[in-house]
Amino acid sequence: MIQSRLPSIGYHLAEQGTATEASPFLGSDRSALLVTALFIFSLLSIQKFNLPGVLAFGAFPLFLMSAAKLPAGLILKRLLLISPFVLVIASGNLLLDRNSVMLIFGITLSGGMISGTVIVAKTIISLAGLLSITLCIPFYRICRALEAFHVPEVLVTQLMLLYRYSAVLQEEALSMQKARDLRSFGSRGKEFSCTASLIGSLLLRTVNRAERLYRTMTARGFQGQMSTRNVEEISLGEWKIIVLWALIFLVLRLIF
Amino acid sequence: MISIEGISFSWPDGTRAIDRITLAIAQGSSMGIVGANGAGKSTLVNHLNGYFLPQEGSISIGGTVVSKKNLDRIHRVVGLLFQNPDDQLFTARLYDDVAFGPENLGMDRAMMATLIEEWLRELNLWELRNKPPAHLSQGEKRFAAFASILVMQPEVIVMDEPTADLDPKNRRKLINLVNGLGITKITVSHDLDFVWDTCQRVCIMNRGRIVADGLTRDILGNRELLEANSLELPLRLQR
Amino acid sequence: MISIEGISFSWPDGTRAIDRITLAIAQGSSMGIVGANGAGKSTLVNHLNGYFLPQEGSISIGGTVVSKKNLDRIHRVVGLLFQNPDDQLFTARLYDDVAFGPENLGMDRAMMATLIEEWLRELNLWELRNKPPAHLSQGEKRFAAFASILVMQPEVIVMDEPTADLDPKNRRKLINLVNGLGITKITVSHDLDFVWDTCQRVCIMNRGRIVADGLTRDILGNRELLEANSLELPLRLQR
Amino acid sequence: MHMADALLSPVVGGAFWIISGALIGYSAKKITEENDNRKTPLMGVLGAFIFAAQMINFSIPGTGSSGHLGGGLLLTVLLGPYRAFITLASVLIIQCLFFADGGLLALGCNIFNLAFFPAFVAFPFIYRVLAGDAASPGKLAAGCMTASIAGILTGALSIVLETVLSGITELPFSTFMLFLLPIHLAIGIVEGLVTLSVLTFIVRTEPSLLVPTKTAVHRRFTFALFALLALLVGGILSWFTSSQPDGLEWSIAKISGSEEFIPSKKPLHEAFAGFQQKIAFLPDYGFKSAPQSHTSSPSSINFGTSLSGILGSLSVLAAAGTVGLLLGRKRTKPKRL
Numbered sequence A: 001m002i003q004s005r006l007p008s009i010g011y012h013l014a015e016q017g018t019a020t021e022a023s024p025f026l027g028s029d030r031s032a033l034l035v036t037a038l039f040i041f042s043l044l045s046i047q048k049f050n051l052p053g054v055l056a057f058g059a060f061p062l063f064l065m066s067a068a069k070l071p072a073g074l075i076l077k078r079l080l081l082i083s084p085f086v087l088v089i090a091s092g093n094l095l096l097d098r099n100s101v102m103l104i105f106g107i108t109l110s111g112g113m114i115s116g117t118v119i120v121a122k123t124i125i126s127l128a129g130l131l132s133i134t135l136c137i138p139f140y141r142i143c144r145a146l147e148a149f150h151v152p153e154v155l156v157t158q159l160m161l162l163y164r165y166s167a168v169l170q171e172e173a174l175s176m177q178k179a180r181d182l183r184s185f186g187s188r189g190k191e192f193s194c195t196a197s198l199i200g201s202l203l204l205r206t207v208n209r210a211e212r213l214y215r216t217m218t219a220r221g222f223q224g225q226m227s228t229r230n231v232e233e234i235s236l237g238e239w240k241i242i243v244l245w246a247l248i249f250l251v252l253r254l255i256f
Numbered sequence B, C: 001m002i003s004i005e006g007i008s009f010s011w012p013d014g015t016r017a018i019d020r021i022t023l024a025i026a027q028g029s030s031m032g033i034v035g036a037n038g039a040g041k042s043t044l045v046n047h048l049n050g051y052f053l054p055q056e057g058s059i060s061i062g063g064t065v066v067s068k069k070n071l072d073r074i075h076r077v078v079g080l081l082f083q084n085p086d087d088q089l090f091t092a093r094l095y096d097d098v099a100f101g102p103e104n105l106g107m108d109r110a111m112m113a114t115l116i117e118e119w120l121r122e123l124n125l126w127e128l129r130n131k132p133p134a135h136l137s138q139g140e141k142r143f144a145a146f147a148s149i150l151v152m153q154p155e156v157i158v159m160d161e162p163t164a165d166l167d168p169k170n171r172r173k174l175i176n177l178v179n180g181l182g183i184t185k186i187t188v189s190h191d192l193d194f195v196w197d198t199c200q201r202v203c204i205m206n207r208g209r210i211v212a213d214g215l216t217r218d219i220l221g222n223r224e225l226l227e228a229n230s231l232e233l234p235l236r237l238q239r
Numbered sequence D: 001m002h003m004a005d006a007l008l009s010p011v012v013g014g015a016f017w018i019i020s021g022a023l024i025g026y027s028a029k030k031i032t033e034e035n036d037n038r039k040t041p042l043m044g045v046l047g048a049f050i051f052a053a054q055m056i057n058f059s060i061p062g063t064g065s066s067g068h069l070g071g072g073l074l075l076t077v078l079l080g081p082y083r084a085f086i087t088l089a090s091v092l093i094i095q096c097l098f099f100a101d102g103g104l105l106a107l108g109c110n111i112f113n114l115a116f117f118p119a120f121v122a123f124p125f126i127y128r129v130l131a132g133d134a135a136s137p138g139k140l141a142a143g144c145m146t147a148s149i150a151g152i153l154t155g156a157l158s159i160v161l162e163t164v165l166s167g168i169t170e171l172p173f174s175t176f177m178l179f180l181l182p183i184h185l186a187i188g189i190v191e192g193l194v195t196l197s198v199l200t201f202i203v204r205t206e207p208s209l210l211v212p213t214k215t216a217v218h219r220r221f222t223f224a225l226f227a228l229l230a231l232l233v234g235g236i237l238s239w240f241t242s243s244q245p246d247g248l249e250w251s252i253a254k255i256s257g258s259e260e261f262i263p264s265k266k267p268l269h270e271a272f273a274g275f276q277q278k279i280a281f282l283p284d285y286g287f288k289s290a291p292q293s294h295t296s297s298p299s300s301i302n303f304g305t306s307l308s309g310i311l312g313s314l315s316v317l318a319a320a321g322t323v324g325l326l327l328g329r330k331r332t333k334p335k336r337l
């Protein structure tokens, strides 16, 4: 948590034409999301020593990445930021479970080595699967799909506004930080209290922006809802795709 | 026909931002409002679409009194273009933003689609319709905000500093666009050349009051009057 | 003397914002940088105070190369006025904001107090010194940001769109103020009349490159050149 | 800290999905009832504010490191519990979908750990009691610090519980706590300090923002929630008991720090074990030289099976990649809507 990171939401490959959409393989956006959920559920149900089983599930992100022409480098870069928490737990297993279970070419593998590797592999594969999907679907369509899943309208509206304004406010935050850095020398000026007032100013600007936003929204007839589209039920075609993928995952689980 | 009768407005901290303003604007005409920073221009135009309700006096627009119960009707009639287009584009996709108003108005679907496409094409935004507003350039954002107002087919359009941050070419495009609209237009701007190019009539505000009102060439050509109100001749008249 | 030699800059997403720019600016001179929205002007000037380090080429300012280890020295020499004054003011009191830079520089207390008072009075901000910057008008904010830079006594000042949102009187004040400063000045602006009034030399940027560079009257008087770069004659030359 | 997919079993992850989903539904209902449209854009931009504020780093006094704002308590002070909960949930959803923070299954846990505790526990039961309407700096400081730390520590406790219930780590409960709690105590102190200084700034410049939120949580609601939670945790434990007879014993062994270990085995998996033998790509033969002496150990794995398994999974990977490439190539120009 104590680390700096420059999030850039909204980098949608499909939108920028650098990747094709996943829809020919996963159907509509909502079936794609459901299939991803199924994928993650099946992957995580694999038991803790079954490394081959976990590896086999890497097939799903790999398939998506090659089929939709996602730049692997981009996804890899994000995966490299593996949470230190996961690594600690994995190495905990490594240290604590020393039952040797297998001997390969004179090297003894312990249970911890395997279960630790499984943890890391699960992390990488599940996140790669999720990222492959979210990079293919523009955000507004994810919101649309959430509506179809009967996610409360309050939350969908919230997500849309959050997504929209994170770009604006991040730019403002960056500029403010830049302005501060230009007038600080060494560590002087980067103290805690100064940073807090920086964040406080940003907060004030945020609140004022909300006020202006409310004006523009009501001026265009806003009455508490941002989406008035009626959503259709999930169609037979979508169900077919979901069932097909569910079968694939089941078979993978059975084989390995 | 917009008629403002003796309205005043004070902020909670006591600042009197508007002080007994009376003004009538003919239907289909184009009116400029100019004045120093802090003169009360934004506060005044925010009364026109009912965001602020007059603390004293009254406003009526095309016969409808601006009041709490008429707000829906007022929003339908008056479109307000904000100074910062980022305040006006709030959905995740340009198209949705433009569609937001008509949808809330309950406009007919087919008609809405035609109208939106028409305006987006007119403003060279059609190709960009699936982009998130965050990925647009400043000029594109301003035109997008403009489109989102125009598709609501307002009878009155109010613009607060429409030319800020535009490069000269985009500014020129905006001038042509505004002059092509046949509706009632009210423009607040420090860009007096823009006002000169787009408004028939101008009024000057100073400390919450209207201190001058007349034909654009009379007002913006009067150096003494302008200088008394923190203004200057439009640049093209300066040499 | 600022010398920029063959610098380029690409954003992580591949956008080439600056493309092999070479430029020399004499000490004490005043240079304008103009161009369309998105031409790369802001990206270029952000290199001058070391906020971006050149990906290719090099920059030196008064003999100091802009590099990571020289940043403190560069920040002392170069003052940058942001496009949006809100980005620059972040304390709870105007005075603290102006004092922030000198304090971090470790300037002598007595001298600092004199200097701050001098500039605040010069810019009509002295009365407002205890207000939170958030409660100032736009024009006051811009001057406050200006003061916070000037009290650091920079040898070079870089201004990004300094006239946006100013009323004509405040704009005129800024012109006089800038012309009264004997230091090296670099101005990025869409307000070509401001550039005309304050800069001896102008260069035009287009898609990350400098496409023209010369005396202000030659560049800003050349209608074809300007129009090829999304610009127009300064308004006062238009009639 | 974010909980991660790989540390969760589907049951625990699913259970917290249900809890968080229910909390979202309930909060959404409350918000809709309140019908204050003015707060809708406020929630949206404050969520974005959290992201933006997290980009601003500050050096933590006395240490060489830097930290940033989490924002749970700050949002609750500005928005009230229900709106803050939805706002925090939306932040976590975006982090999950686009930054790969945690993962999809862990989302339920993360919403619970990082949004529920500050909004529904730390704010109503600690901040409101200690800080009141933030009348004096002392009260504000006491409320901010205590509530921030408590909110974050309870979240950490919940992480431990979720991980241990999932049965994936070998870390004994006590070691785990010893590892997580000090870190989170530090995080909580930093969070408290930042929240306090930001609120102090607001008090100095725009105190009207801090008008105490009237929308307190109904205590009955929170108590009901904790009861539900207790039931759920009990339920998960008993699920373990029924699906694997040694589950409870195993959990207890974990918690008591015993090295003894019983592997979890899915009934489904067992039932199809024979089926697997038949259709396995590389039926296990030839590698029987694997150390037989260890087969008695519960965690032992047959080398031959594993190698063939790994080869098999690699061939699946290769096949999937190739099929993807072929299918992808066949498609014409990228369709752009």
Ligand SMILES: Nc1ncnc2c1ncn2[C@@H]1O[C@H](COP(=O)(O)OP(=O)(O)OP(=O)(O)O)[C@@H](O)[C@H]1O
Residues within 6 Å of the ligand: B011, B012, B013, B015, B016, B017, B035, B036, B037, B038, B039, B040, B041, B042, B043, B044, C136, C137, C138, C139, C167
């Ligand atoms: N929230 C507020 N509380 C108190 N005073 C305010 C508030 N907002 C604005 N004011 C004051 O009201 C007056 C009018 O403000 P307004 O924004 O209408 O000016 P303006 O003419 O639009 O100025 P500008 O040209 O800078 O946009 C100013 O003196 C300003 O300081």
Ligand SMILES: Nc1ncnc2c1ncn2[C@@H]1O[C@H](COP(=O)(O)OP(=O)(O)OP(=O)(O)O)[C@@H](O)[C@H]1O
Residues within 6 Å of the ligand: B138, C011, C012, C013, C015, C016, C017, C035, C036, C037, C038, C039, C040, C041, C042, C043, C044
């Ligand atoms: N963070 C970013 N990532 C990618 N591209 C960016 C980023 N910021 C700016 N750009 C691009 O870099 C180019 C130059 O931007 P810059 O801000 O320097 O333009 P500018 O000349 O200052 O324009 P304006 O007159 O609108 O301020 C533009 O094409 C812009 O889209």
Ligand SMILES: [Mg+2]
Residues within 6 Å of the ligand: B041, B042, B043, B160
């Ligand atoms: Mg204004």
Ligand SMILES: [Mg+2]
Residues within 6 Å of the ligand: C041, C042, C043, C083, C160
């Ligand atoms: Mg710029």
